[in-house]
Amino acid sequence: MSSELLNKITISIVEGRPDETVDLTRQALVDGLEPLTIIDEGLTVGMNIVGDKFQTCEYYLPHLIIAASGMKQAMEILEPELQSRQQEAESAGVVVIGSVAGDIHEIGKSLVGTMMSASGFQVHDLGVDVPTEVFIAKVKETGADILGLSALLTTTMTVQRQVIRELEEAGIRDQVKVVIGGAPISQEWANTIGADGYAEDAVGSVELAKQLVV
Amino acid sequence: MRPKLNLLSDALVEQIIAEGFELLMNPGVRVHNAEALKLLADAGAKVDFETQIAHIPESVARRALETRPSEFHLYNLDGEQVVHYGGDRVQFDPGSAAITVLDSETQEQRQPLTADFVKFVKLVETIPQLDAQSTALVCVDVPDEIGDLYRLYLALNFMRKPIITGAFRKDTWWTMKDMLVAMVGSEKALAEKPIAVFDVCPSPPLLWSDLTCQNMIDSARYGIPSELVSMPLAGATSPVTLAAAVVQHTAECLSGVTICQLAHEGAPIVWGGSPAAFDMREGTTPMGAVGTWMIDCAYTQIGKALGMPTHAYLGMTDAKVVDAQCGLESSGGALMAALAGVNMVSGAGMMDFESCQSYEKLVIDAEIIGMSKRLIRGIEARDNPIALTLMQELGHRADYLAQPHTLKWFDKELYLPSAVIDRGSLDAWKKKGAKTAWERAQDRVEELLATYQPAPISDELRAELRDITTHAAQKFGMDELPPLPLD
Structure with a gap:
């Protein structure tokens, strides 16, 4: 179940639906998924795919921006959760x-x-x-x-x-x-x-x- | 609003058409084909069988204009309606019957072989901007006498898109017809859903050769569309003024439509051509001359005024290498053709007048075609209000790249070229190898060929096509065809 939800988060990033990314992220937290798991196995996977598609000329700048926007909005939900767990998203x-x-x-x-x-x-x-x-x-x-x-x-x-x-x-x-x-x-x-x-x-x-x- | 190019005033259109009809009567049309002469005589033309000149009254030609279809479709090999001749629909296919191919390695012209044309057909299949195939290369590894039908044989083995073709002889037309029938199952199916068009070329001024006239009559009887390729050479085989060249074109095409409709009422036929403004220094037939483009666009306007589907040979270059002249001439012609609303624009890939085909030029031309098709889609409001809601929401923020509005519209509003077109910074360009358009086109050809999907043709059908073609080849001393380069 959880992997299916993470996959949906990934797809919502790749296909550029920030609202859906936000909803799914909230859903994932309700389902008890760890924020770091959501980031590493959902959101980041999506962003990497978007980056790859940009480099192979399948995607253009608006795709990049909308995906990043979904990532950012999801992170705004996840940051307080991380803090309450005294965790940090691995900062690059x-x-x-x-x-x-x-x-x-x-x-x-x-x-x-x-x-x-x-x-x-x-x-x-x-x-x-x-x-x-x-x-x-x-x-x-x-x-x-x-x-x-x-x-x-x-x-x-x-x-x-x-x-x-x-x-x-x-x-x-x-x-x-x-x-x-x-x-x-x-x-x-x-x-x-x-x-x-x-x-x-x-x-x-x-x-x-x-x-x-x- | 769709942008539209009209070079002729209404009064001039009317006069050109009137003079075209006059020419049919005096001096009349030379028709070197017995069957056509008889058809014309029976219909009321004054025919001198000795000199083979037909004087065609306007009423006879007018009747033909009433029975010809104003539109028709071509189908791909999956049975889908993909090409529409008629109205202002604009479509593109490669230039036809090149006698050389530009070698991708040496950049020199050489004689095409089987493998060259097969590669070409595959490439055309993968280029989304091209709407149809053409029998673009004449291969030299078979006898000259079957040069026409052998092209069609090769193309049919590898294509899905419909094809613009033509016969070089009277007898080979029948072999080509048999191949097409084999592809779709029956003569009836071919007439109902044509997959091919035959080019038929009157000789300037006002002459129908036996061969091309017979091809047109035979095509008409089988419901296979013909495409008139009238080619006045302004200042050499036609008067030099552009309007007068169009008058001659009008007369030649009117006579073609008349003979076609007399052979079979309702047979599909296209008002087309490949005229040129004669070069007064070199004595050549430049396809990249502005005068050439203007004759083409003007006769297209005449064809539309007469309710005909249209065709033109445009988007070519007289350059011998893929250089700046190649780009500017090909762009000019293709853009003009699109603006004029030519239904089928033939010429992509073609250079050195109409003698050489280049894979690399073909993929560059694909970008020109993409841009031309974008141009004629014109500018639409898209939203109502057009911009107010969005701009008042954003105020003075330059944040449009991040707006869903941009994601929604950018790929519909903007033409997105392939990497053939370089729009990177100087550094980005250098990092990618500082490649010229020619080199980027080479890369693009390889990239596209790798995506080719084999045509939906059964082994039985392949064998049948091979039998038909081999039978024709044997008449001219070739017992076995070159092997088909199948993967």
């Missing part, structure tokens, strides 16, 4: 992400944040036009494993370099991996400014983050 790592100062572009950054969140990272999304000192403060506060810096403009991509320099000045550059993204960004630029990584798209960024926190 802590991520601070935002678009750099002067850059108001949101879509790509949010997509990466959503996908990382759905992949088990604890994501702190600072939004857009984030002052450099706010990034630094948040990294210190959360002990972040990864700092994601987004820039869509050639005029704001240099701010990514600036953030890295200020991390160095603050003496915490070696405590956090800096990953960068955005339309004009390339691996070459990542090398130039001393970033730890660059990914092509949201799915790629999850892979990159997983590699960097190992």
Whole structure:
């Protein structure tokens, strides 16, 4: 019975029905399933399938987002349950992400944040036009494993370099991996400014983050 | 609203049709076929049997326009109605009867063999944007005399989609008809649910050769659809002005419809062609010229005005390699054809005028076709109000990617291309090997071929087709056919 319910949760994620994911998650708790089991054997399995389908070009961005939304809503139900059991969902790592100062572009950054969140990272999304000192403060506060810096403009991509320099000045550059993204960004630029990584798209960024926190 | 291209004013349409009828009378139509001449004479045309010229009164041609069907369907080998000739339905099939194939490795043209055409048929089956097969390659590993029927034999062994074909001789038509009958069980079944169309090509100006005329008459009698392929060459075999080339096309097609209907009232026949605007420097027949596209679209408008199903040879290139010229010419022609509402657009995969077929071009053309079909679906409101509810709910948040509305509509509103079309960033493109369109097309061909599902044909039927074909081959000195490349 329980495996059937977990399978339904997986399918609701894969087929993009967040409301159903929420209902099934509640049902699973009522049936006495452990929150960690629901996450590991239901939700995460679904997200992995969605990621695979995206990479084989069967799925497109809206599929990714709706699946992540189902995952997120289910997690909102499961978090209090985990806390009451003094358990934690296995965190893949802590991520601070935002678009750099002067850059108001949101879509790509949010997509990466959503996908990382759905992949088990604890994501702190600072939004857009984030002052450099706010990034630094948040990294210190959360002990972040990864700092994601987004820039869509050639005029704001240099701010990514600036953030890295200020991390160095603050003496915490070696405590956090800096990953960068955005339309004009390339691996070459990542090398130039001393970033730890660059990914092509949201799915790629999850892979990159997983590699960097190992 | 569906976008529609009309190149001719109503007045011009009327005048072109009027002049077309006039040409049927004076100078008349050359008909090098005894049976057709007799049919025309019996119907009231003034026929000079010596010079083989028929002067056809407008009333005779008008009568034919009353008995021809304004629409008909083609069926696939599962018996499903999949192609609709008539109205503004737009469908695509590969260019037909190429004498070379572009080698995937060397990118050079070479003579096609059995395995090449079988690969081509399989590829066409897997391309969703293509609505029909065509007998696209003429294989050189059989005698020339059976070049036409051998293509059909190969295609029938591997296809499900209906096929656009044609005969190169009078006698081979009968063999091809026998094959089609074998496929569907009886002559009656073939007439009721046709799976093939025969192209019939008048020679410009105003000539019906014995061969093509007989093919049309025989097809009409068996209820097999014919597709007129009239090909005025503006400035060489027809007047150079585009409107005048269309007048000539009109007269040739009117004479074709007339002979067809006299042979068998109600026989399905298509108003089609493959005209070209003669190249005044090279002396060639460019299929990628804007003048060519315009003649095609204009005669389509004439055909529609006369209530005929339509066809055109468009979406081809004169380029010899898959390059920028290839892409721009193929796109221009295919888009124009879609906008003009041509029922069957033949030409996908074809290059170097009408002489070469390329697998790689075919999968690139599939994307052009996908985009063209999307274009003519036009823009719809989809929701009412169109945007108000959604935009007032979201306010100024740029959060549409996460909306169920987006998931619901994106794949209906947007054409989603295959990886043949590169839309990644520079880095993403480099990471995938910095491949050109040609290389991505090579990958796509392999990817698609791997998905081919064998045709629903029994061993008995295969054997019957082989017997029919072998019998024809033996008349021309080939005792045994090349082996069928079956997996």
